[in-house]
Amino acid sequence: MNAALLIDSSYFIAAFLFIYGLKRMSSPLTARSGIVVAGAGMVLAVLASFLYTLDVNEAAKPHLSTNLTLALIALALGLGWAWRSGKKVAMTDMPQMVALYNGMGGGAAAAIAAIELIGYKTHGTVSLSLAVLGGLIGAVALSGSLIAWAKLDGRINKTLRFAALQLVNGSLLLVLLAIGVYIIWHGGIVSWPVFATFFALALIYGVMMTMPIGGADMPVVISLYNAFTGLAVGFEGYVLNNPALMIAGMVVGSAGSLLTLLMAKAMNRSVANVLFSNFGAVSEEAQGDITGSQKPVDASDAGINMRYAGKVIIAPGYGLAVAQAQHKLYELVKLLQDAGVEVKFAIHPVAGRMPGHMNVLLAEAGVPYDIIFDMEDINGEFKEADVAIVIGANDTVNPAARSNKSSPIYGMPVLNVDMAKQVYVVKRGQGKGYSGVENALFYADNTQMIYGDAQKVMVAMIQAIKSLGGGH
Amino acid sequence: MDYTTTILTGFVALYIFMLAAFTGFEIIGRVPAILHTPLMSGSNFIHGIVVVGALWALLNASSLPEQIIGFLGVLLGAGNAAGGYVVTERMLQMFKPSGKTNKE
Numbered sequence: 001m002n003a004a005l006l007i008d009s010s011y012f013i014a015a016f017l018f019i020y021g022l023k024r025m026s027s028p029l030t031a032r033s034g035i036v037v038a039g040a041g042m043v044l045a046v047l048a049s050f051l052y053t054l055d056v057n058e059a060a061k062p063h064l065s066t067n068l069t070l071a072l073i074a075l076a077l078g079l080g081w082a083w084r085s086g087k088k089v090a091m092t093d094m095p096q097m098v099a100l101y102n103g104m105g106g107g108a109a110a111a112i113a114a115i116e117l118i119g120y121k122t123h124g125t126v127s128l129s130l131a132v133l134g135g136l137i138g139a140v141a142l143s144g145s146l147i148a149w150a151k152l153d154g155r156i157n158k159t160l161r162f163a164a165l166q167l168v169n170g171s172l173l174l175v176l177l178a179i180g181v182y183i184i185w186h187g188g189i190v191s192w193p194v195f196a197t198f199f200a201l202a203l204i205y206g207v208m209m210t211m212p213i214g215g216a217d218m219p220v221v222i223s224l225y226n227a228f229t230g231l232a233v234g235f236e237g238y239v240l241n242n243p244a245l246m247i248a249g250m251v252v253g254s255a256g257s258l259l260t261l262l263m264a265k266a267m268n269r270s271v272a273n274v275l276f277s278n279f280g281a282v283s284e285e286a287q288g289d290i291t292g293s294q295k296p297v298d299a300s301d302a303g304i305n306m307r308y309a310g311k312v313i314i315a316p317g318y319g320l321a322v323a324q325a326q327h328k329l330y331e332l333v334k335l336l337q338d339a340g341v342e343v344k345f346a347i348h349p350v351a352g353r354m355p356g357h358m359n360v361l362l363a364e365a366g367v368p369y370d371i372i373f374d375m376e377d378i379n380g381e382f383k384e385a386d387v388a389i390v391i392g393a394n395d396t397v398n399p400a401a402r403s404n405k406s407s408p409i410y411g412m413p414v415l416n417v418d419m420a421k422q423v424y425v426v427k428r429g430q431g432k433g434y435s436g437v438e439n440a441l442f443y444a445d446n447t448q449m450i451y452g453d454a455q456k457v458m459v460a461m462i463q464a465i466k467s468l469g470g471g472h
Numbered sequence: 473m474d475y476t477t478t479i480l481t482g483f484v485a486l487y488i489f490m491l492a493a494f495t496g497f498e499i500i501g502r503v504p505a506i507l508h509t510p511l512m513s514g515s516n517f518i519h520g521i522v523v524v525g526a527l528w529a530l531l532n533a534s535s536l537p538e539q540i541i542g543f544l545g546v547l548l549g550a551g552n553a554a555g556g557y558v559v560t561e562r563m564l565q566m567f568k569p570s571g572k573t574n575k576e
Contacts, residue, residue: 028567035564045524049528052532105549237525240525254493359507374505
């Protein structure tokens, strides 16, 4: 059997397994097997790649054993480190970990571009253009993702903003494109400092692009960089004449772009708005008057009230996860269910730190996914609910987004918790949400506030319900 | 031994790009929001295939700078693929319907 045929057919099978795996991942029933299927494709493709050793180009032949050793060391190191760190990371820290791995992929794509360019291995305008473009996008995805990771991980708390920032970034991008065109114009035959400048500026641009973006917008940015890396991989796939890279890269490029749009839409913002505007800067303006006062209530009283309710809807937010209260919450839910209460979870599209992040956090606590509902599916049910309980969420339940045109979050889709007969809000203190907007819900007549750490509140509720007895 | 590697040029490449783009769009378009995070992580894993390209580049490296960059490329690519797989698998493992309990 011919090695090239073996490699190509392995890649074909791998590409099929990737798409089939991704398809399976798109339903909760088959999702688990989807990643295993895609993983098998990856193993096959990597193993087949070692057949390249049988047919390397003339210039590389004397270096083959060194290169092969280097390849094995790099594979082992990358795999070993990522495997360990991936096993260790807490579910709440998942977004930054995805950002980190994504940045690595962008870096790998940029590395391929760099080798092709500095070795003058790429010929033809199309190949050269895609090599340059893929290198640029990959490098931006690398440094941008690293900044996103550092910000979400709390390693960088500064949000770099100055008046001329967009001007600086715009000029930087223009310079980058100019160098890119210069490289292509000269058929890729330019001296190495040009390449070095190109990649260095691309890395700087990624940093500059990400620094002004605040925490709440980070998920959109991570998703965008995920799409970027996909595109870069697809482009480098063309350069290397590798269909597996082309297909996998482009599938991720388009899927990631769509996911980015969906996320931005869920926050009622455009992607351009996320990238180029300063969200925090506008929120201090007048937001209309809010009348009424916040009415505190005891956690145990609220717990007993829920025990005798017919239907309870829970609206969790990131605050729940920060307090690590998911497990206690599910314990409470099971108690309520045993008492005959109908309990449902209502998930806002951007609850948590990424769309679907809250679902992951609830799943970790063992909450079955068939009592968890998306916003559009459950928003009509709040008016039938006896109790709606908001835990660690704020902006996603603010009714001002529906009614108050002067509110900075006006137009953002929100959970209609205010329509329930009784609303409880579990909150650490009287602060504002991520966007810095005052929440009209907290002052509504049917709202009572439960101040305290979410985990302690859950424990108090559980004890209150258990103390009622009832044979359970 | 009459087989030669497929050469993907011009419109053939363009067709592949177009069809792959639609595939990605269609798959994500119908996904419930509950799976967005694992799916983003899953697609992050899939572009880890870049490690294969980096391997080719490293195996064909003929100078020290190429070897260094190639080494970094394989290292980063392998991290992308392995890390993406582990976190996605961990997340998806937790999705269970009512009636089944979580062993962890």
